[in-house]
Amino acid sequence: MNTLMNAVETTATNNVVLNDKSSVVINAGKLLAGMEAKRISWEQGAYRVSNLELYNVLADCLLFAGELPVAESKQRSAALEAFFKERGYKYKKDSHIIARVVRAVFGNIDRRRISTYVLVLRQAQKSKVEPTQLAQWIEDGGGIQEIKLSRSATFVSPTAKASIAKTDFVNLPVLAIAKSEQLSQLADAGFVGEDCVLIAEQLADGGFAIRALVRKEGAVNAAFTALYSDIKSQQVAAKKEVVAANDADGAIAKQA
Numbered sequence: 001m002n003t004l005m006n007a008v009e010t011t012a013t014n015n016v017v018l019n020d021k022s023s024v025v026i027n028a029g030k031l032l033a034g035m036e037a038k039r040i041s042w043e044q045g046a047y048r049v050s051n052l053e054l055y056n057v058l059a060d061c062l063l064f065a066g067e068l069p070v071a072e073s074k075q076r077s078a079a080l081e082a083f084f085k086e087r088g089y090k091y092k093k094d095s096h097i098i099a100r101v102v103r104a105v106f107g108n109i110d111r112r113r114i115s116t117y118v119l120v121l122r123q124a125q126k127s128k129v130e131p132t133q134l135a136q137w138i139e140d141g142g143g144i145q146e147i148k149l150s151r152s153a154t155f156v157s158p159t160a161k162a163s164i165a166k167t168d169f170v171n172l173p174v175l176a177i178a179k180s181e182q183l184s185q186l187a188d189a190g191f192v193g194e195d196c197v198l199i200a201e202q203l204a205d206g207g208f209a210i211r212a213l214v215r216k217e218g219a220v221n222a223a224f225t226a227l228y229s230d231i232k233s234q235q236v237a238a239k240k241e242v243v244a245a246n247d248a249d250g251a252i253a254k255q256a
Contacts, residue, residue, distance in 0.1 A: 058120070058121060061101045065121070081093070120138065162221040163224075165228035165231065191215065194215070195220050196213055
């Protein structure tokens with residue numbers, strides 16, 4: 001009974017302190033120290049335990065997404081696709097294995113969280129971090145968010161590259177109009193204005209023999225990502241030519 005009464009009195013006292021602004025000011029130092037102690041307890045307790053449990057799940061994802069022989073890799077992809085269908089998730093065969101695994105494990109959570117986890121695991125994979133060392137690697141890197149933010153400022157994701165290239169694509173000159181009876185059979189009014197990939201073979205006379213038309217989003221995005229790289233390479237080359245020309249003009253001026 002005494003214990004219960006003490007608890008009630010303590011709670012009442014705390015409420016008075018919190019509700020009385022003058023008391024808050026008078027006891028500011030004690031209140032701040034108390035809140036700080038709670039924060040430290042939370043960081044070293046529930047927060048840390050929760051993070052370690054998350055790191056263990058991510059380590060399992062990293063292990064599952066490891067390199068496999070071709071036959072086993074196909075079996076894994078088939079299992080992933082079946083799992084996605086069971087859960088009602090949209091399955092993208094062309095996405096990175098780590099992205100597919102993380103999506104399967106974490107489901108329909110915030111896309112930003114999934115993107116962050118995928119980024120961290122792909123960075124870990126590039127750094128050849130073993131799954132058993134992932135938790136320590138993340139902590140050494142300052143945590144998941146710090147690792148995410150540590151990317152190069154010039155980093156451009158493949159999705160962003162494809163999007164940028166699509167914008168540039170609209171302004172590129174038309175090289176040729178390809179039209180034939182066979183291509184017309186593959187055309188569909190529902191795809192007017194949509195992008196596609198024409199796979200062709202260059203001929204000896206300088207022409208191109210179109211042998212296939214592909215509309216899959218992954219293939220189209222891959223083509224635009226490659227186009228982005230080509231455009232950037234051309235821009236870098238053009239910039240070097242301008243710099244070289246300016247240097248040459250400067251040298252001639254000095255000689256004169």
